[in-house]
Amino acid sequence: MSAGNDAVRVMEVGPRDGLQNEKALLPPAVKIELVERLGACGLPAIEVTSFVSPRWIPQLADADQVLGAICRRPGVDYPVLVPNLQGYERARAAGADSIAVFTAASEAFSQRNTNASIAQTLERFAPVIAQARADGVRVRGYVSTVLGCPYQGEVAVAEVVRVATALHQLGCVEISLGDTIGVGTPAKARAMLRAVASQIPMAQLAVHFHDTYGQALANVLACLEEGVRTVDAAVAGSGGCPYAAGASGNLASEDLVYMLNGLGLHTGVDLSALAATGQWLSQQLGHPNRSRTGTALASQ
Ligand code: HMG
Ligand code: MG
Numbered sequence: 001m002s003a004g005n006d007a008v009r010v011m012e013v014g015p016r017d018g019l020q021n022e023k024a025l026l027p028p029a030v031k032i033e034l035v036e037r038l039g040a041c042g043l044p045a046i047e048v049t050s051f052v053s054p055r056w057i058p059q060l061a062d063a064d065q066v067l068g069a070i071c072r073r074p075g076v077d078y079p080v081l082v083p084n085l086q087g088y089e090r091a092r093a094a095g096a097d098s099i100a101v102f103t104a105a106s107e108a109f110s111q112r113n114t115n116a117s118i119a120q121t122l123e124r125f126a127p128v129i130a131q132a133r134a135d136g137v138r139v140r141g142y143v144s145t146v147l148g149c150p151y152q153g154e155v156a157v158a159e160v161v162r163v164a165t166a167l168h169q170l171g172c173v174e175i176s177l178g179d180t181i182g183v184g185t186p187a188k189a190r191a192m193l194r195a196v197a198s199q200i201p202m203a204q205l206a207v208h209f210h211d212t213y214g215q216a217l218a219n220v221l222a223c224l225e226e227g228v229r230t231v232d233a234a235v236a237g238s239g240g241c242p243y244a245a246g247a248s249g250n251l252a253s254e255d256l257v258y259m260l261n262g263l264g265l266h267t268g269v270d271l272s273a274l275a276a277t278g279q280w281l282s283q284q285l286g287h288p289n290r291s292r293t294g295t296a297l298a299s300q
Contacts, residue, residue: 005229006264006265006266007229007265007266007267008224008229008230008231008260008265008266008267009044009045009229009230009231009267010043010044010045010231010232010233010253010256010257010260010267010269011045011046011047011176011206011230011231011232011233012038012043012045012046012047012233012234012235012253013047013208013232013233013234013239013250014034014038014047014233014234014235014236014238014239014250014253014281015031015034015035015038015046015047015048015049015066016047016048016049016050016060016080016081017047017232017234017238017239017250018234018235018236018238018239018249018250018281019031019059019060019238019239020050020057020059020060020239021059021239021249022059022238022239022285024284024285024286025058025059026059026284026285028062028065028066028069030284031049031062031066032066032069032070034235034277034281034284035048035066035070035078036070036071037273037277037280038235038274038277039071039072039073039076040273041269041270041273041274041277042267042268042269042270042273043076043253043268043269043274044075044076044077044268045076045077045078045079046076046077046078047078047079047080047081047100048066048067048070048078048079048080049062049063049066049067049080049081050063050080050081050082051063051064051080051081051082051083051087051088051090051091051094051096052081052082052083052087053083063080063090063091063094064090064093064094065094067080067091067094067095067096068094068095077098077138078096078097078098079096079098079099079100079138079140080096080098080099080100081099081100081101081102082096082099082100082101082128083101083102083114083121083124084124084128085124085127085128085131087128088128088131088132092135092137096137097136097137097138098137098138098139098140099128099132099137099138099139099140100139100140100141100142100176101121101125101128101129101139101140101141101142101167101172102114102121102141102142102144103118103121103122103125103141103142103143103144103163103167104118104121104143104144104145104149104163104180105118105143105144105145105146105149105155105156105159105160105162105163106144106145106149106151106152106155106159107152108149108151108152109144109145109149109150109151109152109180112151113144118163122163122166122167122170125141125167125170126170129170129171129172130171132171133171138173139171139172139173140172140173140174140175140176140206141164141167141168141170141172141174141175141176142175142176142178142208143160143163143164143167143175143176143177143178144178144180145178145179145180145181146160146177146178146179146180146184146192147179147183147184147188147189147192148179148181148183148184149180149181150180150181157191157192157195158195160177160192160195160196161195161196161198161199164177164196164199164200164205165196165199165200168199168200168204173204174204174205174206174230175196175200175204175205175206176205176206176207176208176230176232177192177193177196177205177206177207177208178208178209178210178232179208179209179210179216179219180210181210181212182209182210182211182212182213182215182216182248183212183213183215184209184215184219185213185215185218185219186215186218186219186221186222187222189207189209189219189222189223190222190223190225190226193205193207193222193223193226193228194226197226197227202226202227202228202229203229205228205230206228206230206231206232207219207220207223207228207230207231207232208231208232208250209232209250209251210248210249210250210251211237211248211249211250211251211252212248216250216251217251217255217256217259220251220256220259221259224263224265231251231256232250232251233250233251233252233253233255233256234249234250234251234252234253235252235253235254235274235277235278235281235291236249236252236253236254236277236278236279236281236282236285236289236290236291236294237249237250237251237252237255237289237290237291238250238281238285238290248290249290252278252290252291252292252293252294253269253274253278253291254271254274254275254278254291254293254294254297255291255292255293255294257269257271257274257293258271258293271293271297272297274294275291275293275294275297275298278291278294279294279298282294
């Protein structure tokens with residue numbers, strides 16, 4: 001690997017991005033066990049849940065209960081998704097010390113996902129981020145639809161750069177670039193990342209791929225070569241986005257860690273424990289494991 005150091009931070013988003021789009025409604029106790037099992041695998045960052053409107057995402061309506069009950073490991077980051085001040089206040093009351101705000105590079109997607117324009121979402125975030133900084137809360141920002149939109153199609157790289165820069169200027173310490181519907185391919189992913197990295201330090205960027213067209217790992221590899229060292233993934237390849245029709249699950253964390261191990265990049269993650277967690281989660285969800293590595297390891 002040419003650029004940067006040999007440590008990769010895996011941001012596990014399964015309990016949030018995974019479960020928000022699963023048909024099965026898991027009980028809070030299972031979600032709490034999932035977060036704790038993921039912590040035991042050595043993951044440095046686990047997105048626990050989402051304090052969005054429970055009418056919009058009923059799967060995570062128990063966010064307060066879940067976040068309040070997890071047993072935290074020292075040094076592990078436990079962010080939660082927050083769309084507005086109301087969500088921030090709920091998250092803080094449940095004990096959040098790390099949040100993620102989210103907007104998009106496509107106007108059409110922003111409207112469908114948050115009932116607001118991109119500009120309106122940024123206006124909503126300003127007081128949330130200011131309060132979070134005053135409270136010592138870490139803030140990550142997501143930009144969705146960075147490689148395509150289910151409603152408007154092509155998304156200009158300049159828009160991705162503009163929105164990512166706006167989040168950075170508002171005070172997000174990390175910006176995750178999301179291919180929400182998994183349409184990207186490696187050369188496009190690389191060019192998009194390179195353009196954003198011309199404005200924001202690479203060390204503050206993350207990539208977030210969904211695997212709809214089977215391109216997620218190839219896209220990650222291209223972005224690693226470009227120098228990114230934070231990668232989002234979801235155990236068992238769970239999830240998708242409910243406001244992005246046809247979007248399949250996230251890149252599976254097991255597949256990511258298997259590739260990173262093969263590249264000699266260090267994650268601190270115990271792959272066999274992660275694969276066992278993915279098998280267990282798939283049983284809870286009542287469908288086959290969507291991780292190729294997880295399936296392969298389970299059959300050995
Ligand atoms: P809205 O309906 O426009 O909100 O939704 P509103 O401000 O007009 O309020 C309407 C009602 O919602 C009120 O209740 C509020 O109290 C309530 P009522 O008076 O009618 O009883 N409400 C809330 N309740 C609980 N918690 C809150 C909250 N806010 C308002 N935080 C809103 C606007 C943003 C809330 C809504 O559109 C929403 O929740 N959207 C979330 C959609 C979502 O979660 N999508 C998936 C996450 S993004 C993603 O997956 C992409 C990502 O993975 C990266 C990638 O892949 O690209 C991050
Ligand atoms: Mg996502």
